[in-house]
Amino acid sequence: MGRLDDRIALVTGAGNGIGAAVAHCFASEGAFVYVTDVDGDAAERTAASIREAGGQATAQAVDVSRGQDVSAMFRTVEQGHGRLDVLVNNAGLNVRGDFRHMSDADWVRIREVNLDGVVRVARDGFELLRRSGRGSLINLSSIMASRGLRQLAGYSATKGAVSALTRTLAVEYAPFNIRVNALAPGFIETALTARVLRNPAINKALLDRTPLRRFGSPDEVARAALFFASDDSAFITGAELAVDGGMAAAL
Ligand SMILES: NC(=O)c1ccc[n+]([C@@H]2O[C@H](COP(=O)([O-])OP(=O)(O)OC[C@H]3O[C@@H](n4cnc5c(N)ncnc54)[C@H](O)[C@@H]3O)[C@@H](O)[C@H]2O)c1
Secondary structure: OOOOOOOEEEEOOOOOHHHHHHHHHHHHOOOEEEEEEOOHHHHHHHHHHHHHOOOEEEEEEOOOOOHHHHHHHHHHHHHHOOOOOEEEEOOOOOOOOOHHHOOHHHHHHHHHHHHHHHHHHHHHOHHHHHHHOOOEEEEEOOHHHOOOOOOOHHHHHHHHHHHHHHHHHHHHHHHHOOEEEEEEEOOEOOHHHHHHHHOHHHHHHHHHOOOOOOOEOHHHHHHHHHHHHOHHHOOOOOOEEEEOOOHHHOO
């Protein structure tokens, strides 16, 4: 028996990193997983490896910053299963740089994916989640929603908004028994953080601020997503779970 047997799940940005780990984790617990990513080949690779492992998954190229892509994504689910039990707003990116030099184009790019994409998916996915009768919407926020680090202002601003949106949607979607929660990872080893973590000085500074003295793995974030996806968290909505080795708790 899997903890997500008979559940239908969709993960955005599931071609790599945390999203791919979440897709694998959900499928290994019995869910059928819609794997979507702006990089269609990466999405297909994730779905193929899930199927090779005996799970159920299908892939689709979806850019969450494009309204027509998101509409097509939910049409696919509508035609395939007519409902969604778990929806994970994972797609995200970062453009680092000093705030005072940030171009309009960079800001718009971060916002279009990290915030507008999350808003669009959370809004347009409502009807499919409602039909589940026990829907779970999971948003990827970040420790950066509540902490400051230089060169991450644009990213932090979008993640702060994702955290605020999560709380409001938890209230608004509750009458439909749709739970809405957020994950706030610290530093997880993926392509998103690879460059920063390769810098020895930054690497050490971050480890010094992490009580568990290591970075996290995508699978460790996926385990927390599984908690929010499953009935283990049936009475939890509007929560934000830090998956950060204690970083947010430390001084
Ligand atoms: N890695 C970390 O330390 C960390 C920490 C906190 C929060 N997060 C959040 O977790 C999520 C996943 O991050 P990750 O580390 O796995 O990143 P990643 O770069 O490894 O993977 C992100 C995936 O999203 C896809 N993507 C990018 N833009 C997209 C778009 N417009 N539409 C659809 N897909 C798109 C990419 O193709 C990629 O497959 C992000 O929201 C990120 O902000 C990550």
